[in-house]
Amino acid sequence: MxxxxxxxxxxxxxxxRRRLRGETAAEALVRLSGISVIIFVVLxxxxxxxxxxxxxxxxxxxxxxGTRWYPTVGRYGLLPLVTGSLLVTAGAVLxxxxxxxxxxxxxxxxxPAWLREILKPLIEILAGIPSVVLGFLGMIAVAPxxxxxxxxxxxxxxxxxxxxxxxxxxxTIISVSDDAIDAVPRSYRDASLALGANHWQTxxxxxxxxxxxxxxxxxxxxxxxxxxxxxAVLMVxxxxxxxxxxxxxxxxxxxxxxxxxxAEMGEVANGSVHYHVLFAIxxxxxxxxxxxxxxxxxxxxxxxxxRDQLLE
Amino acid sequence: MSRGTKQKLAxxxxxxxxxxxxxxxxxxxxxxxxxxxxxxxxxxxxSAPRHGLRExxxxxxxxxxxxxxxxxxxxxxxxxVGAAIYLSEYARDDLLTRLIRMAIINLAGIPSVVYGLFGLxxxVLFLRxxxxxxxxxxxxxxxxxxVVISTAExxxxxxxxxxxxxxxxxxxxxxxTIRHLxxxxxxxxxxxxxxxxxxxxxxxxxxxxxxVAAVYLxxxxxxxxxxxxxxxxxxxxxxxxxxGMPMTLQFGTALVLLAFVLSxxxxxxxxxxxxxxxxxx
Numbered sequence: 001m002x003x004x005x006x007x008x009x010x011x012x013x014x015x016x017r018r019r020l021r022g023e024t025a026a027e028a029l030v031r032l033s034g035i036s037v038i039i040f041v042v043l044x045x046x047x048x049x050x051x052x053x054x055x056x057x058x059x060x061x062x063x064x065x066g067t068r069w070y071p072t073v074g075r076y077g078l079l080p081l082v083t084g085s086l087l088v089t090a091g092a093v094l095x096x097x098x099x100x101x102x103x104x105x106x107x108x109x110x111x112p113a114w115l116r117e118i119l120k121p122l123i124e125i126l127a128g129i130p131s132v133v134l135g136f137l138g139m140i141a142v143a144p145x146x147x148x149x150x151x152x153x154x155x156x157x158x159x160x161x162x163x164x165x166x167x168x169x170x171x172t173i174i175s176v177s178d179d180a181i182d183a184v185p186r187s188y189r190d191a192s193l194a195l196g197a198n199h200w201q202t203x204x205x206x207x208x209x210x211x212x213x214x215x216x217x218x219x220x221x222x223x224x225x226x227x228x229x230x231x232a233v234l235m236v237x238x239x240x241x242x243x244x245x246x247x248x249x250x251x252x253x254x255x256x257x258x259x260x261x262x263a264e265m266g267e268v269a270n271g272s273v274h275y276h277v278l279f280a281i282x283x284x285x286x287x288x289x290x291x292x293x294x295x296x297x298x299x300x301x302x303x304x305x306x307r308d309q310l311l312e
Numbered sequence: 313m314s315r316g317t318k319q320k321l322a323x324x325x326x327x328x329x330x331x332x333x334x335x336x337x338x339x340x341x342x343x344x345x346x347x348x349x350x351x352x353x354x355x356x357x358x359s360a361p362r363h364g365l366r367e368x369x370x371x372x373x374x375x376x377x378x379x380x381x382x383x384x385x386x387x388x389x390x391x392x393v394g395a396a397i398y399l400s401e402y403a404r405d406d407l408l409t410r411l412i413r414m415a416i417i418n419l420a421g422i423p424s425v426v427y428g429l430f431g432l433x434x435x436v437l438f439l440r441x442x443x444x445x446x447x448x449x450x451x452x453x454x455x456x457x458x459v460v461i462s463t464a465e466x467x468x469x470x471x472x473x474x475x476x477x478x479x480x481x482x483x484x485x486x487x488x489t490i491r492h493l494x495x496x497x498x499x500x501x502x503x504x505x506x507x508x509x510x511x512x513x514x515x516x517x518x519x520x521x522x523x524v525a526a527v528y529l530x531x532x533x534x535x536x537x538x539x540x541x542x543x544x545x546x547x548x549x550x551x552x553x554x555x556g557m558p559m560t561l562q563f564g565t566a567l568v569l570l571a572f573v574l575s576x577x578x579x580x581x582x583x584x585x586x587x588x589x590x591x592x593x
Contacts, residue, residue, distance in 0.1 A: 019485060026487040030402060033394025034412050037461070040454055041415040044422060047433035102329030110323060111330070119334060121581070126337045128577045130515025132544045133566050136551045137340055140559075170333055200319035228423025230518040231544075235552060258425045258518070265429070265522050270437065282429040286422060293421035297414070 048286055052279030059277060069241035069255070071264065071274045078281065080241045084158070084254035085227055087244050088237060091162025092169055092226040097219055099166070100173030101208075107174070108181045109203055127171035135235030138164045143236060150251060156238035158254040164232040169222035176221060180214020181207060213299060220296035224289050227258075234259035257281045344567050351564025360530035361546075365554050370565055375532055376540035377514055377572065380448055380524065383536075384513040387453025389506055392460030396502075399461070400468040401490055420458035425518035427455045432522040446536040448524025455519055456509035463508060467501020468494060500587035507580040515573045517544040527553075543569040 056064070059076045066077030107119055142163060143155030150159075184207050192206040193199075208215070238253025241260070261278050268274040313321075355369055362368035395412070403409040422430075431451030441447040471494050479489040495502075517525075525545035533540045547565045550557045 019488075023485050023487045026490075027402060030394045030398040033391045034398035034403065035408070036391060037395055037412050037419060037457065038415040040457070041418050043434060044419075044426070044430045047430050047438070048426070051429070051433045099329050099333060102326050103333040106326040106330040110326060119330065122334050122337050124577065124581075125341070125574060126333075128511055128515070128573055129337075129340065130517070130544055130569060130573055132515070132517045132548050133344070133570055134340070136547060136562065136566055137343070139551060140562075141343065167336065174333070198315055198319050200322045201315065204322070224421050228421070228426070230423065230425040231548060235548070258423060261425050261429065262518055262521055265432070279429055279433070282426050286426050289421045289423055289426075290418055293417055294414075297417045 045286065048279055048283050052276060052281075052283045055273065055276035055280035058273045064277075064280075067243045069260070071268075071277070074273075076273075076277045078257075078277075078284070080243050081255055081257045081260050081281065082284070083244050084237070084241070085256040085258070087158050087249060087254055088161040088165060088233060088256055089223060089226045091159060091250055092165035093219065093223055095162060095166035096169045096173055096222055096226075100170050100218070100222070101177050101215060103170070104174045104177035104181060105203060105208070108178055109199070109207075123171050123174055126167065131168060131229060131231040132235070134164050134168065135232035138232060138236035152251055154238060154253070156236055157252055158237055158244070158250045161233045161237035161254070161256070162250070164236055165226040165229055168229055168232065169225045172225055173218045173222045176218035177211070177215050180211040180218065183214065184210040217296050217300050220292055220299070224292040224296065227292070228285060228289050230258040230262050234262050239263065257285055261285075341570070344563060344570055347559070348563035348565075348567030351560040352567065356561075356564055357568070361528065365528060365550055366557055366561070370543065370546060370568060372529055372532060373541040373543045373546040373565075374568060374572075377543040377569075379445060379533065379540060380452060380520065380542055381510050381514045383445055383449025384452040384456055385506060385510055387449055388456040388460045388509055388513075391453070392457050392506070392509070393464050393502060395457075395461045396464035396468055397490060397495075400465050401486070401494070416458050416461055419454070422455075423518075424455060424516055425521075427451055427519040428522050430454075431519060436523055442537060443522070443524060443526075443539050444537045445524055445533055445540055448520050448540075448542075449536075451519045451523045452513040452516065455516065456513045459509040459512065460505050463505025464498070464502045467498040467505065470501060471497045500583055504580045504584045507576050507583070511573055511576040511580070514576060515544055515569065517548055520545055543572070 055076075063074075063076050064078055066075065067079045068075040068077045069080050107116055111119060138160055139156070143157075143160050145155070146152055146157065146160055147155030188206045188210050189202055192202040197205065233256050237256060237259060239255045239259060240253035241255040242252075244250075244252075244254065261281055264274070265278050268278065357369055357374065358371050359369035360372050361370065395416075399409065399412065403412070428451065431447055431454075435441045435447035435450050436443055441450075475493050475497065476489050479493045480486070484492070520542055524539055524542070526539040526541050527545075527549055529539060529541050543565065547562070547569060550565060551562050
């Protein structure tokens, strides 16, 4: 009895002390997971740099800036890869921005509620299709179509890559534009309609201009998505590392930075010059997407849009 | 052209754009089901590939993808939810918080193949995990982290402030409040977010190319230090590297991968709508 009482009187402070200790431990753990995100970004950069920076000492700058990518004979010209990425991305943007914006306007302004409930999940499905599946279909179905109708030797081309990338960027572009349009105050619409403008004039001259900055964010995010895409591009662009010569290059095979890394990293010896150069390409990609996303996030935070759209 | 005609024309174009966006999605799904359904059999699902991948099934690759998906969850779930709790419950509006937010956005924008390089540099080589399930899961976990954090944070923030006030007024500490009130109420949203992250991880190929994927490994992995086959990489290999590969097997593999990924998506949608309806606040 006496012992039990003693135990009981001790139990309270011990429990409270434990609880307080648990409290600080929990907070510390949670804070650490928050900080870990910063650490990971730093780690990504450090390890890309660690494996990639040596390339800039092993290969002359003139060689890296050259137009010939033939690693087997020591030619590490990155220009065809960079221009290849830019070409495919530009094509994707030209297709996906008008298409995505128009689809977003349609869903927001014209589609009845029941249709919207069907369209939204379909676009989510599009976002969920793995890029290797799209690449597979691109090889099997899209490239042969292009070959027949555009009179190309194989159909595997920058354009095929642009089409694939356009569809992969569409969900982002549509969802961000949709929210930008949604954020336009009702009064803009009312004012335009009250002045006698019809629905289309209102959309075209009041709503879309007011949503402009959000649409720019959508485009930026689409670009970021497209330039970093790997598998679909690797499978449908034909992978010829050559300098684009004018507009016709869109219908010829190209090789992007991402595809080069994916295709060649498996075959190089760790620590070789080729290996270091592939990491250097990774650094270039990291910096490009970092800048694009930084710009998008600055624009977005200024507008105060939902942050999580950057993450989709 | 009168403005009425202009409007009609413009609306017709907008409708056409929506059709051009959506119809290919249906075509893609329909085409894969149509060409792939013939390949699906118990033998296809439960046996290993044979004869230079040209015969047999996808069992080791399917299991590998399931294992990697679980591994990804084990990495991303605690870190992601922890970071989300920090951001929504503890973080002040200071430099650290802004840095964390910038880091999340940046992490979300890193191309998947760059994650692959990072995983190779840090986990495979520097930490000497080798090409292994461990390295692959860590890489995919990091890739998934931004999605998990943002959706979990949104779910936690959606729990009404009054819940917290009541708990604290009853003598609950901050952590008790989070553990016994906030997290249980945010759980459906958190689960939805995690599944959406896993959906992306399960379909990724580029990050596993150099960190875990094996071209051909007919047995199941024995430990986290083993390599494994995985469905996305398997599809890549059989559709680009194997001449004379039967089309049925390619479409069958694509179908299984697509079905796995989309069922994760469906699960997330169902959980979200189920709990949204049941929620009393």
